[in-house]
Amino acid sequence: MPYNCPVCNNDDYNEIDGHFFCTECQTQSQELIVQEVSGDTEVNFRCEVKVAEAGTHTLTKKPKVDLGRPWTIYEAYQIIILAQVDGLIEQGASQDLKDVVFTIWANYLSNLGVAFCSKEKLVPDVVTRTRIGRRRELHRGTFSNPLNRRKRPFSERSSKGCHETSHLMGETFYDDDNPVDEINDNIVFLDDSNGANKTQAAKRFAARRSRVAKSPEWMDMNKTIAICYIGLMFTNRNILPIDVVRFVYESKVPFLSVTHLLPPDMVLSARDKALFESSRFDTKTLSAEVSRLLSYMKLEVMPTPDLDVIIPCFVHQLCLP
Structure with missing residues (x-):
């Protein structure tokens, strides 16, 4: 089975010191090598074996993903x-x-x-007044990072305690990512085992969002x-x-x-x-x-x-x- 050069697609190689190099562009093959095998018989001999795949891996660059641009x-x-x-x-x-x-x-x-x-x-004003918004409104991204990525979940920051409440009240958060609402509802909401408080909070938020969505400003x-x-x-x-x-x-x-x-x-x-x-x-x-x-x-x-x-x-x- 021929192994084509990844650079010029040539299938002809020259062997030098156990390695194979393309006859066209001199690129070293990562698939072909020479191994020496010795056999102990009445007459010692060496035989050369071409190994088709040496199990080596080449580093390949991932294609760059187009993230677009910021937009509203x-x-x-x-x-x-x-x-x-x-x-x-x-x-x-x-x-x-x-x-x-x-x-x-x-x-x-x-x-x-x-x-x-x-x-x-x-x-x-409806966003700042009701503190309910959409990620694309609140974080439209930058030209270097146009994706409006989600903030770090509040559960990862909950160990800081409730003393952050006064600081967080002055910030604007995403529609379902407002730590102030979670603190005000009940601190048990973060680690509630039966999910009862979480369900009630979700219902309250859904009712609030439904009222806001009817606003002509939304x-x-x-x-x-x-x-x-x-x-x-x-x-x-x-x-x-x-x-x-x-x-x-x-x-x-x-x-x-x-x-x-x-x-x-x-x-x-x-x-x-x-x-x-x-x-x-x-x-x-x-x-x-x-x-x-x-x-x-x-x-x-x-x-x-x-x-x-x-x-x-x-x-x-x-x-x-």
Whole structure:
């Protein structure tokens, strides 16, 4: 069986002092060697044996993994909103929808204070006020380490005692990684054997997070569609929430799966995937999100659907007399 040179792929070798060297590039083979075997018979002799594999291991460099660059959740949601607008235009929405939705999006970010304002914030007020945030919000990474890695678990630091509580109260933590909450709930929570306290704490946290998620300041996937629908209320007032929901579940508007829309340099890490998931989406959810956003952005006077157009459409679709 020929052994090709790993450098030039040549299979011809020269033997020098028991080692084999490539005749083309002079690279020493790590697979072929010469061993001497002596046999005690009436006539002493030596025979040379080529050993195919000497059991030696060569050090290989691991391929460098592209970690991408730092990015924010609002940057990712903006890419998704643009794709959703394109999908709605393909379904008959006006071309003006792009400009209208961008204006609404800029208005929303300006109200949050994270962009399009004189003094931008790293995180919106809802995060600092409720002390519930997402890792990508709280730690967007650096160019040398763009991954928003999880902090060291608090259980590893618990031996330091409760005297850290006053110091930790002034810090901002991840959504389920807040040691202050764990201390305040019960110090037994860290080493609880039956898990009862842990379950109760998890339920309390889930209730808190559910309340925060309903805030118009908490950007998520449901609000991407809601912002698009507010734009439709200006450009295509006869497209109803039920139409948008149908577009979503027919995969005509990106929503159920959107991570493929992100560019390659926006690498997902930690729990980034959860940013692009939605546990529930229907007309009731969409209408509620739209109502909260309109109130938050102070858009009180909005165009209403034209009933003279909507009613005949329903009559025709439902085959009513």
